[in-house]
Amino acid sequence: MHIIQQVLFILLFIIAVYLFTRKVRQIRRNIFLGKSKTIDDHKRERWRNVLLLAFGQKKMFRNWIPAILHFFVYAGFIIINIEITEIILDGLTGKHRMFSPLLGPVYNVLIGCFEILALLVIFGCAMFLIRRNVLKIKRFWQREMTHWPKSDANYILIMEIILMLLFLTMNTTDSALQLRHAAHYTQTGPFWCSALMAPLFDHTSTGTLIGLERGAWWLHITGILFFLNYLPYSKHFHIILAFPNAYYADLEPEGKMANMPEIEHEVKLMFEPPPPSENAPAGAPSPERFGAKEVTDLTWKNLMDAYSCTECGRCTAACPANQTGKLLSPRKIMMDTRDRLEEVGRKLNKDGKFEGDGKTLLYDYITPEELWACTTCNACVKECPVSIKPLDIILQLRRSLVMDDAKAPAEWNAMFSNIENNRAPWKFSPEDREKWREDL
């Protein structure tokens, strides 16, 4: 019996890890479809961000209630991993609670802490479900939060509750079996929470109890391995990418917009033409397009941002355009980027190459009207707990709209020509620049 369980477990584990690794490698490949960008400076500051923003959840605490609830779930996720390690090792070796003899009395304290965390996770997830589905907090009910994104969020919360309930059931039945000194059940001493529930099973036969314990154990670990494979298809992937995304977070002041060296170079050539003897202009050849029209025109960091987004909507809730009823939603920008990238990725999986499908991120996913509405106020960037910069994508798409497709609104074209002709965005003569001094 034990050997069958062990073989089954090893098979299940190998399949789960294989599938997860395959999907993660595809995501990694997709991310690196983005343009290269070297980020290897200020290592200390970057590690500090990993500690503060990712481990410390610093930005979550801009909003206290969800921050505390989220902290329960997050701490549960990080710490219960120790227990999962034991379960996996038990499964692979056919042992039961193998950390117990190694840790002695500490083991019980550890499991006790996990059980308290499990209860807090259940509480946190229940509150989150209520906030989403009963209180209907606005940011969870916006335009882009229908179908899969809406279900995804609920599935995750329900799965987490079920996993924690299975963990507690497993421990409760284990406690009851320990009280009966059942064979193979290591005496660990009573667990803090589940031991209190053990008397519930006083009238259950040992056989049934073992069945329940094994059932809970199997469902729990199968559930976890399923959840692992669910992650890369879900917004919940942020539990992994939040860490690298904090490391690679932009350290510049938020107001600083990325330079376009290729255009800087062209403009320099215009003002300082090379001597006639030098025929060929130096520097890189002109790029195919200016700004971004497709996911592959964005940087790999923009694309990692898209996979890091957990669709919490703090960006959209803070966006002045969105608050005043415009189409723009920074969250949707990130979701569209990921959806389009996944679409390109699926084509790559199928055909081994991607040569276009007649669609582009701009137009087919994100419309000009959304992009025109942005005031570049940086509220979305400031609010994002996992260092995503939706504004960076918005501005790159605008560049393509304006420079490649010449689709700027007429009023902007007027402003451009004012700047060109009068060196000011309004139609005033440069000679009048000092007029304000006249009656000083």
Add this chain to the structure above:
Amino acid sequence: MTAAGESPEILFWVGCAGSFDQRAQKITKAFALILEKTGIKCAILGNEESCTGDPARRAGNEFLFQMMAYGNIQTLNNYGIKKIVTTCPHCFNIIKNEYPVLGGNYEVLHHTQFLQRLIDEGKIRMKDGNIFKGKKITYHDSCYLGRANNIYEAPRKVLEALDTELVEMKHCRSKGMCCGAGGAQMWKEEEKGTIRVNAARVKEAEATGASLIVSNCPYCMTMLSDGVKANGREDDMRVLDIAELVAQSME
């Protein structure tokens, strides 16, 4: 000054709004008055100043931005400018953060930072009977001074020196709400929505019960003033730039 072989202590970058917009001209004048009263040797570029390129760049026209930046950096470097103060957070942000990579390296101050320093150094002292003393006001954080550059304290310290009673809006500091003009929105109609951004922001200001909104940006000035009008509060609410408050209150 250059002809006389002198170089100014500081260059006052007036900006296009400050030069041409009638309302913003008053801010320019107020700040110029402060500079004069404190005896700071300062220069302006006059008609050699050009748009920094901020609206063009944010609208997506990088070519035009690069052209403007190139010209401005040439001018500033030719005059040997080291230190710049400006009353516009958009000019401040772009010269401070985006010109260095193009070869324009200057110490750049926003006028609220500059005023705070002058107050700290005792160069600006408020009149005993300053008219804003004890007055209930609210302060609007501009995006390009606040979130873009994390400057929240300097303007508040100036308001403190004025002894005003500052009542914060629901969204302030890093959570401050935009006036609606940034990202070149100033030059086009708002996209279709349910309410204008400036009207929504002025509503937040109204909720504080203050009759004076203090701003630090010529774009915000336009948007908030229009919002006050649109919300029908023209008669009992005013928008003033922080420089105007100081100019009216200093000795």
